[in-house]
Structures are given as C-alpha cells and as structure tokens.
Amino acid sequence: MTAMAKAAPSAGSTEMPYDAEDLMRAIIAFGPYRAVLIPLCDEIARIGLGNRQIHAALHTVAERSGFAATGRLRRADLGPEAAPLRAFLEHIRFASPAFLRSVGEWPLGEARG
Amino acid sequence: MAEAMSCDVVIVGTGAGGGILAHELAKSGLRVVSLEQGGMLAPDYFRTEVPPGATKDFGIGPDTTWPSDPHDSLFVHPLFADGTVGSTSRPAGGFRHFQVLAVDGLQNLWNGVSVRFSPKDFRGFPFSYGTLAPHYSAVERMISVCGTVENLAELPDGDFLPPKPLRPADRLVVSAVEALGEPHSHAIPNRKAINTRAGTAASCISTGMCTSGCPVGAVYKFSARLLPEIVNLPNYELRTHAKVVRLLRQPGARQLSGVEYIDTRNGERKVLDARIVVLAAGALETPRILFNSADEADPRGLANRHGQVGLKLQDNPKVVLSTSLWKLWGKRRDYDIGYGDLLILLSQGRLPDGTSFPFIGHAIHGLADVPHYLAGLKPFPPFVKERLAQMMFHSYVTLGLFCAGEPTPSNRVLPGRTADRYGVPQVEVDFSIPDSAHAKMDAMALWARRVLRRASATSIYSTRDNSGTGIHYAGTTASARDPNEGVVDAQLKAHDIDNLYICDGGVIPVLPDKHLTLTIMALAHRLSRAIVRQAAEQDALSA
Numbered sequence: 113m114t115a116m117a118k119a120a121p122s123a124g125s126t127e128m129p130y131d132a133e134d135l136m137r138a139i140i141a142f143g144p145y146r147a148v149l150i151p152l153c154d155e156i157a158r159i160g161l162g163n164r165q166i167h168a169a170l171h172t173v174a175e176r177s178g179f180a181a182t183g184r185l186r187r188a189d190l191g192p193e194a195a196p197l198r199a200f201l202e203h204i205r206f207a208s209p210a211f212l213r214s215v216g217e218w219p220l221g222e223a224r225g
Numbered sequence: 226m227a228e229a230m231s232c233d234v235v236i237v238g239t240g241a242g243g244g245i246l247a248h249e250l251a252k253s254g255l256r257v258v259s260l261e262q263g264g265m266l267a268p269d270y271f272r273t274e275v276p277p278g279a280t281k282d283f284g285i286g287p288d289t290t291w292p293s294d295p296h297d298s299l300f301v302h303p304l305f306a307d308g309t310v311g312s313t314s315r316p317a318g319g320f321r322h323f324q325v326l327a328v329d330g331l332q333n334l335w336n337g338v339s340v341r342f343s344p345k346d347f348r349g350f351p352f353s354y355g356t357l358a359p360h361y362s363a364v365e366r367m368i369s370v371c372g373t374v375e376n377l378a379e380l381p382d383g384d385f386l387p388p389k390p391l392r393p394a395d396r397l398v399v400s401a402v403e404a405l406g407e408p409h410s411h412a413i414p415n416r417k418a419i420n421t422r423a424g425t426a427a428s429c430i431s432t433g434m435c436t437s438g439c440p441v442g443a444v445y446k447f448s449a450r451l452l453p454e455i456v457n458l459p460n461y462e463l464r465t466h467a468k469v470v471r472l473l474r475q476p477g478a479r480q481l482s483g484v485e486y487i488d489t490r491n492g493e494r495k496v497l498d499a500r501i502v503v504l505a506a507g508a509l510e511t512p513r514i515l516f517n518s519a520d521e522a523d524p525r526g527l528a529n530r531h532g533q534v535g536l537k538l539q540d541n542p543k544v545v546l547s548t549s550l551w552k553l554w555g556k557r558r559d560y561d562i563g564y565g566d567l568l569i570l571l572s573q574g575r576l577p578d579g580t581s582f583p584f585i586g587h588a589i590h591g592l593a594d595v596p597h598y599l600a601g602l603k604p605f606p607p608f609v610k611e612r613l614a615q616m617m618f619h620s621y622v623t624l625g626l627f628c629a630g631e632p633t634p635s636n637r638v639l640p641g642r643t644a645d646r647y648g649v650p651q652v653e654v655d656f657s658i659p660d661s662a663h664a665k666m667d668a669m670a671l672w673a674r675r676v677l678r679r680a681s682a683t684s685i686y687s688t689r690d691n692s693g694t695g696i697h698y699a700g701t702t703a704s705a706r707d708p709n710e711g712v713v714d715a716q717l718k719a720h721d722i723d724n725l726y727i728c729d730g731g732v733i734p735v736l737p738d739k740h741l742t743l744t745i746m747a748l749a750h751r752l753s754r755a756i757v758r759q760a761a762e763q764d765a766l767s768a
C-alpha cells in the first residue's frame with residue numbers, strides 16, 4: 113500500500129481510513145477487465161482519488177462495506193456506486209496503453225503526422 | 226519597464242483583443258501597461274501538466290463525470306474559472322459562462338478557427354466590411370491563418386498558409402455535402418490560426434485536437450507569438466495577478482484618470498493612472514467593471530447613461546452530432562491526423578415560415594484515445610465491445626454547427642447579488658433561448674443528419690445548446706452610432722467617456738453565425754490605429 117492510497121474518510125466521520133488501492137483492486141476484480149487493470153491498480157487508485165465523483169463513490173462503498181475493518185467487499189456493497197465505478201474502469205480499459213496499442217495509436221503525445 | 230504608476234494606455238486583459246492591442250500600441254512607442262487578472266501558464270503546461278487527450282491519467286481529471294455527455298468533455302478543463310473567481314457565481318442551471326483567467330484568456334483553449342465576417346454580416350454594425358478588411362488581412366498575417374482561397378461571398382478569403390491535407394473521413398464528408406446538390410452548401414478546408422509551416426520550433430505536430438491547449442505553441446495566442454516581440458521594450462509592461470475592479474474619475478467627468486485593481490496575490494488595492502483606458506476583459510467581465518465603477522453621477526455604472534450596458538448578450542446556438550462512419554470501419558490510420566477539424570461546413574437552413582438562415586460549422590475527426598464512444602457501445606457485452614471499439618476506432622466524425630445569435634434586450638448581464646473571493650461584486654445573467662434559435666437548431670441538426678447519413682453514418686448522437694456553451698459571447702457593450710442603441714461608437718470609444726475604449730466580444734452588436742474571434746482581433750488592430758492618433762492629438766494639444 114502506498115501512502116497516497118491511504119484515503120481519509122469524509123470530514124467529521126469517525127470511520128477508519130481505508131486502503132484505496134486494496135479497495136480498488138477488489139472492485140476491479142468484480143469486472144471484466146481485471147487482467148488489464150489489476151497491473152495498473154495503484155495508478156487507477158490515485159486517479160480515482162483525484163476525481164471528485166470516484167473519490168466520493170470509493171468513500172461510500174468503503175463505509176457501506178466496512179472495508180477498512182474487514183478488507184472484504186461483496187458485489188452488493190457497490191450499491192448505486194457500481195455504475196459510475198464500472199464506467200470509470202471501462203474508460204481506463206479503453207484508454208489504456210494495451211488497447212491503444214491494439215489500434216496502432218500508442219504511444220500518445222507524439223506527432224501524428 | 227519597471228512597475229509604472231502611470232502610463233499612456235492601460236489595457237485590461239490579454240486575450241484576443243487585449244493581446245493585439247498590446248502588441249500594436251507598444252510597437253507604436255506609447256507607454257503601455259497590460260493589467261491581467263491571471264498569471265502566465267508554465268511553458269510546459271500543455272505538454273506535461275495538462276497534456277491533451279489520454280496522455281496523462283487516461284484523460285481523467287478532477288471534474289470528469291460518469292456517465293458523462295461526450296459533447297461536454299470540452300467544458301471540464303481545469304483552466305476554466307469557477308464561481309469563486311469568475312465574473313458570475315456560475316449558478317447551477319443558469320447561463321454557462323466560461324472564462325480562463327490567465328494570460329491569453331480563452332485563447333489558451335480556443336480552437337483557432339479564424340473566419341472573416343461577410344459584408345452581409347456587418348448589417349447591424351456602424352461600419353462596413355470594407356472598413357475592417359485591411360485589418361483582417363493584417364491580423365491574419367500576424368497570427369498566421371491556414372486555409373484556401375474559395376471565392377465564396379458568404380466567407381471572404383484572407384491571407385492564408387497552406388492547410389494540412391484532408392483525410393479519408395474528410396473526403397467522405399466533402400462527397401456527402403456535394404451529393405446534396407445544394408449550391409449554398411460547401412465543405413472547404415478549415416481556416417485556423419495555426420502554424421502549419423514545417424520545421425519551425427512552433428510547427429503544428431498534429432496532436433489531432435486543439436481545444437485542450439497546444440503543447441507546442443502552434444495555435445495563435447498572445448504569449449506564444451506577439452508578447453515575445455514586445456516584452457522587453459522599455460515602454461511595455463505586462464502586470465499579471467492584477468484584477469481591475471473599477472475605473473476612476475472625478476464624479477461626472479468625461480475623462481477617466483485610471484483604474485483601480487487588486488493584486489490577487491496579497492489582496493492589496495492599487496491605482497494605475499492612464500491617459501487612455503481600454504477594457505478587453507471579455508463580454509461579461511467588461512460590463513461588470515462598468516457596473517462596479519458606478520459613482521454618484523452615474524449610479525447605474527460608467528458608460529451606462531443610456532442603460533445599454535449588459536443588454537443583448539448573444540452566443541451562437543449550436544448543434545453537435547457525432548457518429549461512426551461504417552465506410553471507415555476496420556481502417557488503420559496511415560494519414561496525418563492534423564488538427565482534428567480540417568473542414569469548414571457552410572450552408573443555409575430553412576425555417577417553418579419559409580425563410581432561410583446561414584450557418585457554419587466544422588467536421589471533426591480526431592483520435593478517440595479518450596473513449597467518449599463508450600456511451601454508444603453500452604448495449605454490447607465486454608468482449609463484443611472490445612472488438613467493435615477496435616474496428617471503429619478510426620471512424621468517428623463529429624459535426625458542430627453554429628447559427629447567428631439574436632440581440633434580444635432581455636437576454637442580458639446585470640449587477641449581481643454575489644461577490645467573488647476578493648469581495649468584488651459579480652454579475653448575473655438573464656438568458657432564455659429565443660424560439661427562433663430552437664427552430665434554427667432543428668434545421669441545422671436535420672442538415673447535419675442528411676450529410677452524415679450520406680457519409681455512411683451509423684447511430685448518431687446529437688446535442689444542442691444556446692446557453693453559454695458556444696463560448697462566443699457578444700453584444701453586451703454594443704457598438705452603435707446612437708447612444709440609445711449601444712455603449713461604444715463606431716471607433717469603439719464609449720459614448721459617455723472620452724478616453725475609454727472597449728475591445729472584446731461585447732462590442733459586436735449582432736453576432737453572425739461565424740466564429741467571432743478573428744473579428745475581435747481585427748477590431749483591436751483598427752482600434753490601435755485610432756488610439757495612436759488620439760494620443761498624438763492629445764500630445765499636440767498639450768504642446
């Protein structure tokens with residue numbers, strides 16, 4: 113676990129801090145893109161925490177599941193947050209180096225002339 | 226020049242109008258200070274801090290949302306000012322006003338489309354196309370616009386660099402427009418303020434889209450092209466983090482003595498004396514400064530004796546339609562992606578009452594590295610989705626079309642009840658979409674569908690808007706001969722104040738369909754000549 117991934121709960125909350133990287137790994141494991149996304153997990157957790165909507169969704173899921181205490185997550189714990197989290201991960205799958213390489217567009221940020 | 230207490234000309238803002246003015250006036254030898262609310266972006270800002278597309282963090286920023294509207298991706302850039310610093314408090318559901326408070330203003334993110342208004346477009350102006358034509362030419366050379374000579378009356382030609390070559394997607398769109406068989410419909414190479422010359426340090430490297438900021442400075446903006454030419458002149462100073470809050474004068478006087486501004490780094494209030502003041506702060510901020518300059522003699526704000534400040538806010542109604550062209554399925558890219566939108570589209574729509582109206586737009590085909598297309602693939606299971614996404618990757622085309630705004634007095638900017646984080650009163654916007662704009666958006670969407678279908682469109686995703694997302698703000702300090710019709714005269718001088726000029730989108734009285742920024746810059750070029758003359762006359766008098 114990286115320090116970056118140790119996510120504090122929302123202000124005023126008495127919840128324990130949870131490990132965002134572990135939580136993200138558990139969420140990714142439910143989805144169809146785990147083979148590509150698990151190796152990117154630390155990066156995905158960092159980006160998720162930096163995004164307002166995903167940050168909030170992670171907190172909600174962590175609180176709902178008691179993830180900080182148990183380290184366990186059931187699919188049902190994702191609740192209404194399942195949809196944005198799935199879309200977030202799918203976005204990363206299709207913007208990933210592996211996918212962009214498969215369409216001949218990796219690396220990015222270079223001349224396309 | 227060291228921080229001056231006084232100058233000949235103070236220019237508020239370093240955007241489209243402010244940048245050209247600063248360059249021309251500083252070169253003329255006048256003592257010029259540009260006061261700019263924001264700072265200068267780091268030189269590598271668009272290369273490493275916030276690079277385009279999926280280069281960094283898969284294109285996900287703090288404000289990316291899921292599910293998101295693919296056509297909204299343009300509006301979540303971190304450079305856009307929020308309600309704590311902007312001209313408005315940006316209330317939810319209201320007119321969406323976009324500002325970039327930094328050197329170069331909105332031109333940090335603009336798309337560079339640089340088209341001249343046609344002679345007909347000047348019908349509501351107090352001057353003609355002929356008056357502005359030489360200034361269009363001069364600015365085109367200063368900012369280097371690529372394009373082709375087409376001899377179309379509705380889109381006057383200019384002085385162009387060669388454009389980048391059309392791609393298969395463009396050729397499908399060109400054929401589709403030709404197949405309509407309409408003499409008024411055209412698909413021609415785009416005209417953009419881009420350095421397309423090969424081999425210079427700031428040549429376009431074809432990242433495939435310009436609206437996320439140019440990583441190499443190939444798209445024109447003041448700091449990339451003109452500022453380097455004047456920044457070391459002894460008679461020029463760019464003062465950043467200087468937020469102008471009001472104009473100063475003796476109550477009732479027709480002459481300003483200068484401006485008051487806040488140093489946004491420490492909150493200190495300062496005064497800069499000036500012989501001439503130019504407001505180029507944008508079509509919402511300029512009225513705000515005028516309202517906030519109210520004094521006993523003019524309680525409704527300066528330059529507002531006739532109650533015209535803030536009225537007739539306009540933005541272009543627009544429709545955006547995206548699709549995948551099946552004729553491009555399975556194709557790999559063996560062509561230069563260029564600057565994304567290589568085509569300008571021009572046509573006329575027909576309204577239910579039988580009248581017609583012109584519209585303009587562009588055809589965009591960029592890299593789909595940020596997968597906005599996923600919304601369209603929602604019904605498919607992951608395995609199929611992956612195959613489809615690969616097959617369709619180079620097939621996406623978006624048409625964005627704009628029609629004219631409408632100068633409706635009730636659509637307006639007015640003094641607000643909120644203040645920004647510096648305690649400066651903000652403005653509010655009353656804006657409702659005119660019925661005619663709805664009808665025009667219907668007609669444009671219909672035309673775009675016909676074109677896309679002929680180009681082999683599959684499912685089409687369509688959105689429309691006329692509440693700020695055109696980001697072509699105009700009309701709020703209109704130029705008019707009659708002080709009862711506008712705020713500035715044909716020379717852009719305030720009717721009520723003799724040494725105050727305005728030069729941003731606000732002075733455009735009637736917003737045509739065409740992108741307005743080249744016209745703002747041409748107006749700035751023309752205004753610089755008038756200011757040099759006025760300063761010389763003042764000198765002669767005082768001598």
Ligand SMILES: Cc1cc2nc3c(=O)[nH]c(=O)nc-3n(C[C@H](O)[C@H](O)[C@H](O)COP(=O)(O)OP(=O)(O)OC[C@H]3O[C@@H](n4cnc5c(N)ncnc54)[C@H](O)[C@@H]3O)c2cc1C
Pocket residue numbers: 237238239240241242243260261262263299323324325326327328329330331332334335336337338339436467468469470505506507508510514696697698728729730740741742743745
């Ligand atoms: C994504 C995008 C794409 C676009 N594409 C095109 C296009 O292709 N073609 C086109 O014609 N137009 C386009 N536009 C619109 C174009 O960018 C604007 O019309 C134009 O830049 C407006 O210039 P301006 O100088 O009037 O205003 P601004 O760019 O808003 O400049 C105002 C300046 O004043 C500064 N300022 C504001 N308040 C104060 C204050 N109180 N004191 C001191 N300084 C202040 C700001 O920081 C800024 O530098 C686009 C805009 C965006 C965002």
Ligand code: SF4
Pocket residue numbers: 419420428429430431432433434435436438439440441442443444563564565
């Ligand atoms: S396409 Fe060219 S001009 Fe546009 S941002 Fe990329 S490099 Fe700059």
